Amino acid sequence: MTDIRNIVVLTGAGISAESGLATFRGPDGLWEGHRVEDVATPEAFARDPVLVHRFYDARRANLKTVAPNQAHAALARLDAAWPGDLLIVTQNVDDLHERAGATRVLHMHGELRSAWCRGCDARSRWEADLGHHPLCPRCGTGGGLRPDIVWFGEMPYEMDRIDRALMDADLFVSIGTSGNVYPAAGFVQTARYVGARTLEMNLEPSLGSTHFHESRIGNAGALVPAWVDEILAPTP
Ligand code: APR
Numbered sequence: 001m002t003d004i005r006n007i008v009v010l011t012g013a014g015i016s017a018e019s020g021l022a023t024f025r026g027p028d029g030l031w032e033g034h035r036v037e038d039v040a041t042p043e044a045f046a047r048d049p050v051l052v053h054r055f056y057d058a059r060r061a062n063l064k065t066v067a068p069n070q071a072h073a074a075l076a077r078l079d080a081a082w083p084g085d086l087l088i089v090t091q092n093v094d095d096l097h098e099r100a101g102a103t104r105v106l107h108m109h110g111e112l113r114s115a116w117c118r119g120c121d122a123r124s125r126w127e128a129d130l131g132h133h134p135l136c137p138r139c140g141t142g143g144g145l146r147p148d149i150v151w152f153g154e155m156p157y158e159m160d161r162i163d164r165a166l167m168d169a170d171l172f173v174s175i176g177t178s179g180n181v182y183p184a185a186g187f188v189q190t191a192r193y194v195g196a197r198t199l200e201m202n203l204e205p206s207l208g209s210t211h212f213h214e215s216r217i218g219n220a221g222a223l224v225p226a227w228v229d230e231i232l233a234p235t236p
Contacts, residue, residue, distance in 0.1 A: 004170045004197070004231070005084035008162075009075060010187055012091045014176020014202055018069040018221040019096055021062075025178050041152045053131035056147040060112045060127070063094055071175065071224035072100035078228045079104050087165040091177060091184050093149055108156040108184065114148035117141065123148055156183060169196040173227070176220050179206035188212060201227065 013023035024031045031039070038044050039055045068076075075088055079102040088105045090097055093112045097105045110116075115126035120139035126148075128134070133143040150156050166172065172191030179185045188198050188211045198212045201223040209215050216223050 006165070006168045007078075007082065007084065007086045007171045007173065007231075008165050008169045008187070008191065008196075009078075009086070009088045010091070010172070010174045010177060010184055011075075011088065011097070012175070012177025012184070014178075015071050015090075015220045015224070016066075016069075016092055016094055016096055017176065017203075018071070018219060019066045019094075021066055021094060021096075023176075023178075025180060037152070040149070042154065045146065045151070050131065052147075053129070056112065056149065057129040057131050059093075060129070060147075063112060066094075066096070068096040068100035069221050071220035072096045072102070074225040074228040076101035078232065081232055084170075085165065085168065087162070089162055089165075089184070089187075091181070106158055106161065108150070108158065108162065110147070110149040110157065112147070112149070115145045116148040117144050118146060119144035159183065162187070163190070166190045166196075167194055169194065172196045172198045174198075174200040174202070174206070174212070175224060176202060177206060178202075179208040199227070 017023055024036060039052055045052045075097065079086060086104050088097055088102055089108055090105060091109045093110055095113055113126055115124050115130055117136040117138060119136060119141040122138035124137050130145050130147060134145060135142050136145055166187055169191050172188060174188060185208055188208055191198050192211060199214045200206060200209065200212045201216045201220060205215055
């Protein structure tokens with residue numbers, strides 16, 4: 001793979017499915033029993049902060065019960081070994097990439113283990129619940145902390161950095177994402193535009209499947225380690 005130097009990997013909920021975390025768009029269209037709009041919009045938070053805090057507090061607590069799977073481990077192996085640029089852009093708010101050992105990770109939709117103070121704008125690492133209106137460790141204000149999650153209608157984080165990485169990419173790889181949510185769903189088109197090779201690995205063809213040069217269909221836990229073996233194999 002001598003022609004590939006810069007890689008952008010996009011991950012979605014499917015990469016964490018085999019760790020036991022629910023994806024967003026299951027067959028019944030519900031997410032942990034809720035419609036996405038009822039728990040993942042600023043309007044939902046303004047209308048019913050108790051429900052929204054309870055929802056994210058439960059998900060944050062649940063992180064302690066799950067572990068990275070083979071797909072996260074394989075990407076961490078790639079991260080440690082890849083000599084060129086690599087950016088793992090994740091839409092996931094779990095911390096399974098980091099717990100597997102990956103370091104070149106960007107959480108474009110925020111993180112469960114982070115709290116954002118609407119009073120002073122500071123972000124603080126957060127392990128406990130937020131629903132009981134704790135004080136912001138930075139400014140001391142009570143009741144201003146919200147989950148550091150990018151909700152529908154809000155701007156994903158670090159889009160400039162992501163765009164720069166895509167513009168330089170030789171290879172774009174999408175793993176475990178349905179292709180429903182923009183801007184992430186459009187990354188493949190940007191990558192194609194700049195001439196990158198594009199590959200998706202997903203349990204089923206994503207909505208944007210036809211944009212990829214190659215689609216591998218199956219479980220991330222099997223497909224991703226095999227792909228990392230391939231790309232790290234010495235060229236003959
Ligand atoms: N291996 C690979 N892919 C899988 C696996 C698996 N074991 N299990 C499920 N999938 C696939 C599903 O087939 C589906 O196409 O993962 C995809 C998950 O899609 P979504 O549930 O829509 O999740 P995602 O694409 O990450 O959602 C994007 O939507 O609600 C928002 O902000 C939220 O970041 C999220 C965004």
